[in-house]
Amino acid sequence: MAEKIKLTPKKIVLKGNSSKDSIAGKISAQKVQQDQKREEERKVQPEQPQVAAQKPAATSAPATAAPKRPAERVPPKPRTVFVQDERQPKTEAEEREVKKGPNVKPGADKKKSNLREDILKKEEHKKFFIGQKSRERGRPEATQATSSVPSRIKITEFVQVGELAKKLNVRAPEIIAKLMQMGVMATITQSIDAETATLLSAEYGCTVEVISLYEETLIQEESDEAADLVQRPPVVTIMGHVDHGKTKLLDALRETDVVATEAGGITQHIGAYQVTRPKGKITFLDTPGHAAFSAMRARGAQVTDIVVLVVAADDGVMPQTEEAISHAKDAKVPIIVAVNKIDKPSANIDRIKQDLAKFEILSEDWGGTTPFVPISALQKLNLDKLEDAILAQAEVMEVTANPKKRATGTVVEAKLDQGRGPVATILVRNGTLKIGDAFVVGLEGGKIRAMYNDRGQSVKEAGPATPVEILGLSGVPNSGDILNVMATEREAREIADKRQELARHQQAQQVKKVKLENFNETIEEGKVKEYKVIIKGDVRGSVEALTSSLEKLSSDEVRVRVIMGSTGEISESDVMLASAAKATIITFNARANAKVRDVASKEGVEIKNYSIIYQAIDDMKLAIAGLLSPDISERVTGEAEVRQVFKISGMGTVAGCSVRSGFLKRANAIRVIRDGSVVLTGSLKSLKRFQDDVSEVKEGFECGILIDNFNDLKVGDIIEGFEKVETQRTFEEIGNK
Structure with missing residues (x-):
């Protein structure tokens, strides 16, 4: 019995394998349940991958009946999975291959599942943030x-x-x-x-x-200690009328020939020179005497300590002499009168004193305080007396400076040199200017690379009241700009940048001040004509002076508009600008090369060259006169009296007239005068002698007259013929501003 009991599992196992139909039915039912379960899970979580079908249980026998040695006695055979199409049976391994696909490595299902989960999380985060941003965009942005x-x-x-x-x-x-x-x-x-x-x-x-951006560009000067102040040379400006001998006087003092270098013997731009005499040093500023340089002369008066007013003894006080007096008084600068050309037979010093007394300039021998020194620059007479008067006046004024502080100075003249770049003549006012100093001057900054004195000699430093020419500028400054030495080059550049920004804003605001409606009204009325010019000069001071002089020529009818003024040679861009603006290029000691002249010829741009400014002004007056509207006047050509009146159907009223004086022309305008009053101003439609049309009927002859659009003629009316005459006006006939 015991052996039979031990063999029971074998019988059960064999029994379980005996009916293939029963096993296949169970497996098919189990597979259907698993497929339904997977379908439900897929609906709930579509992102999770399908799980491969597990092997069904080999037997439904209880655990107590588990076989001991089935693998040893009966090797396991691959079980067959029956699908609906029983004609194509597949094993479990083949089923897994169908579900996974070909070339799928072990563990790929798990990796793919993790990857899909990561993608899903990122998509959820993206949707969340997109929704959040869209909700934010829906809110009011403000x-x-x-x-x-x-x-x-x-x-x-x-x-x-x-x-x-x-x-x-x-x-x-x-x-x-x-x-x-x-x-x-x-x-x-x-x-x-x-x-x-x-x-x-x-x-x-x-x-x-x-x-205030302007306040940020201001520079606070260092205070001076009384112990550091020393006597400095006086700065003297020589002023006077054209050809009264200012440059000749300076030439005599410097013992150099400056006059020979000036066009026409007239100084064209400011020069600064220092003269060493036995009794001390004197710094001279030679300002031009012509009215065109009023602005330059005004700058000279602003930096000077003493004005030497040169008056020719044989000529007297002239318009530029009066201007010089005005500039000196405005600057509150003491005046020393140098009466020049006393060597001429027609010299009259007393007349000079009398003329200047009208301007409250009284000589010391007339009870005043103004020194009068009679000199002859040509003969070098009494030059030592003039120097004594200058040094005595400087001693009374106690002109001092501190050479130990950072330098400050004034731009006397500036230009763009082709070989050296921007160059400026600086008159040091205080402190000591040295090579390597970082500075700001006007809108420009820089660092001094080289310095030259008035003799062209290289120097390493310049003390108070010393004129020097400096190199190292970032651009060309304006005459009269103040130079300040800064602690660092960076600080100088920052201030220069702020000043340039402020200048741009101010320029933009000036443009905005022009009201569009006023501009349109002026254009529509056609009252103001413009003469546009571009000015090119050798130095900035000359450009500014010429600009000021030309703009003063503007009137209510013609306005001189300076589109641009700059230093240096004429460039192609200057020509193209003039072509676009329909302007004339006026040059002062500046030239154009052959290529630029060819471009100007092709563009139809006129270039006028001058070396003396008053010649440019005279030519400009003629050009302005050509733009002036001519004077239009009426000239009566003759009179005719109406003797008979005929009304002709289809034509109107025809008057039979007799010419009493002058002549009547068919092309002239006419007036109908009745009882001394003008009843019509019009034109003739027809003028005939007998049956012939004529163009003119002279005095003593009769004619037939038909007036255009007028039929109310009466016997006794006077028909007056007149013509309009145009007369070209001159510049002197208009009132200058």
């Missing part, structure tokens, strides 16, 4: 921006739209839209004034503090 707007910002007089947007933490397009609502059209790179920026910022609840 509310979101306003929440981060600062309560207070600082700006200068002008601020760019983009910069203002950054300060307010607001998007630039929103700022531009606000400006459009305020009637201001501006792009992100354009600037608006502080007033507009303040109004716009107030809408966001932000207070604006305006910082």
Whole structure:
């Protein structure tokens, strides 16, 4: 029995394998249940991969009946999985291959599942943030921006739209839209004034503090210690009328021939020279005497200590002499009168004293305080007395300076040299100027690379009241600009940049001041004509003086407009600008090369060259006169009396007339005069002698007259013929501004 009991599992196993139909049915039912379960799981979690079908249990026998040695006695055979199509049976391994696909490595299902989970998480995060941003876009944008707007910002007089947007933490397009609502059209790179920026910022609840850009460009000079002050040479400006001997006097003092280098013997631009005499040093500024250089002479008076007024003893006080007196008095500078050309037989010193007394300049022997020194620059007479008077006046004035501080100076003259670049003549006012000093002058900055004295000699430093020519500028400054030495080159560059920014803003504001409606009215009325010019000169002072002189020629009818003024040779760009603006190029000691002249010829641009400015002014007057509207006057040519009146159907009223004086022309205008009053001003439609049309009827002859669009002629009316006469006007006939 025991053996039979032990063999029971064998019988059960064999029994279980005896019926293939029963096992296949169980496996098929189990597989259908598993497929249904997987389908339900796929609907709930579609992202999870399908799980391969597990092997069904080999038997449903209880655990107590587990066989001990089935593997040893009966090797396991691969079980067959029956699908609906029983004609194509597949093993479990083949089924897994179908589900996984070909070339799937072990563990690929797990990796693919993890990858799909990562992609799903990223998609969920993306959807979340996109939804969050879309919800934010749905909110009012101003509310979101306003929440981060600062309560207070600082700006200068002008601020760019983009910069203002950054300060307010607001998007630039929103700022531009606000400006459009305020009637201001501006792009992100354009600037608006502080007033507009303040109004716009107030809408966001932000207070604006305006910082003066001009104040940031100012430079505080160092204070002087009394112990550091020393006596310096006086700065003397020589002024006077044309050809009264100013340059000849300076030539005699310097013992050099400056006159020979000047065109026509007339000084064309300011020169600064230092003269060493036995009794001390004197710095001279030689300013031109012609009226064209009023601005240059005014600058000379601003930097000078003493004015030497040169008056020719044989000529007396002239218009430029009066201007020089005015400049000296405005600058509150003492005057020393040098009565020149006393060697001429017609010299009259007393007349000079009498003429100057009208301007409250009284000589010392007339009870005044102004020294009068009679001299002859040509004969070098009494030059020592003039020097004594200058040094005595300087001693009374106690002109001092501190050579230990950073240098300050004034631009006497500046130009663009082709070989050396921007060059400026500087008169040191205080301190000591040295090679290597970083400086700012006007809108330009730089570092001194080289210095030359008035004799052309290289120097390493220049003390107070010393004129020097410097190199190392970033650009050409204007005459009269102040030079300040800075601690570092970076500091000088920052101040120069701020000054240039301020200049750009100020220039833009000047353009905006021109009102469009006033401009259109002027154009429509055609009252003002423009003569446009481009000025090129050898030095900046000459360009400015010529610009000032030409602009003064403007009148109510013709305006001289200087489009551009610069130093250096004429370039092709200058010619193209003149062509576009229909302007004339006026040069002063500046030339154009052959290529530029060819371009000017092709473009039809006129280039006028001058070496003496008053010649340019005289030619400009003629050009302006050519633009003036001519004077139009009426000249009566003759009179005819109406003797008979005929009404002709289809023609109108024909008057039979007799010419009493002069002649009547068919082309002339006529007036109908009745009882001393003009009843019509018109023109003739027909003029006949008998049956013939004629162009003219002279005195004593009769004619038939038909007036255009007028039939109310009466016997006794006077028909007066007249013509308009144009007379070309001259420049002197208009009132200059």
